[in-house]
Amino acid sequence: MSATVSFSVPSPLGPRTVTLAYARVGSGEPLLLLHGIGHHRQAWDPVVDILAAERDVIAVDLPGFGESPALPDGLAHDLSTMNAALSGLCEALDLDRPHVAGNSLGGLLALELGREKLVRSVTALSPAGFWSPVERRYAFGLLQAMRAAARSMPLPMVERLSRSAAGRTVLTSSIYARPGRRSPEAVVAETLALANAQGFAETLRAGGSVQFSDDVPGLPVTVAWGTRDRILVRRQGIRAKQIIPRARLVRLPGCGHVPMNDDPALVARVVLDGSR
Template sequence: MTPTTLPLSEPYGPVTCQRAGQGAPVVLIHGVGMQSAAWAPQTAALSLTHQVIALDMPGHGGSAPLPAGAELPEYVAWLHAVLQALDLGPVSLAGHSMGALIAGGYAVCHPEAVARVALLNGVFRRSPEARAAVEARAAEIRAGSFDLDTPLIRWFGESAADQTARAQVAGWLSGVNLQGYAAAYTAFARGDSTYADGFGGIRCPLLALTGDGDPNSTPEMAQAMAEAAPMGHAVVIERHRHMVNLTAPAAVTAALRDWLNTEGATS
């Protein structure tokens, strides 16, 4: 992979990413607290046939944070500025968790720029109870309370693959920029319904994928996203949780390859 820095103009500042491979472009966006390296298994596999660009989200890795108080639409606007700077034409766009919210919102707002979209472990129309819980966590993070163990317990099981991935993720979370983390988590907490009504206008192939053990990005949410989009398809990976692209990399990569081979858009 080749590290790259894009010097975007204000209000965005520099954006860092990892690039690999040649061919049709695939853009990957990670979740809150992660970085572009979290896509390493998929980058290695997909770059054999595609040009893969894994972005560092604002306030993560080497990317500058967004202004204080930014909500999900500001992250979608950031992505639009990044893709305009990259000048790739229509892209295959995949996001994980918060990245899935950004990717889904982008597909709603800029359908002409998206050839297909994949939403991994995304959230969609949380229940009032789930929304209250995640907004409470966001408030704690903004107040400076950073609990490393709670998300790790929620995201990982006891298998060897889970524990190996957990060690990687713990390292990324431990080094995260707390301001960028708090800002992105707040937008994540408030963004599950922001673009939900627009999914019917996503005319390209849409993949909604999650693990059957993910309590927050549930199989029911994946199915609802797939049903809301005209070319939607849901995949649920059994015996895996939130970081399924790391704990079940072969299964996720296979689903993404099928998605990349899905052509056409509805009229």
């Protein structure tokens, strides 16, 4: 079930109220799920039921994405603010150092939470921040093109394309290696989520100076990369392993940038193993 929670976050202009939308299901140790830029919490739908058999799963819409409003004036969509917002979410929901799994931007945020020792374990799927300058420019250019395409297409066109596997490939092949597996309804919803994401431009702008360069000692870390990732190429996983030498590096054969859709059973197993 969808819900919202509001809490206070400090800013240079004084405390600001942040509101986040989330869905919660299952039982067991808490597991926080974080999506990528331009997406929404439903990116995790293919694996939620598997995870919920062993975990108390909380899938959240990041600020300015999905059903969560953009951050209020005085708060930037940068890493420190996102850390504060996610820490506030955990406190508001009484989550004591949850496990966390994130994809893309969410993977970077998960690693940041791990670096701050705010979580029990980290599973990062194609996390941002391990790029070279050329790779970052390529990824940002592709993301901006995807956003422009989503905003330019009338809803009837999106709905018509979503009804066929070929049309779903047109709409989502940048993020999925197996776009035909995504349901028409999900493809329409995530295309609209990308088009309407209030936090997209500011979050992407803040990411221009991001480079993850710190180890994450003292807790289990898993970094997993799809072999068919077209946005953040898989050699970035090698860099992640060099920076976080104790991390478990896992390849996801046949998976794209958002692997939860491409191989739900494999991704769920990687997340659960990482949180054990």
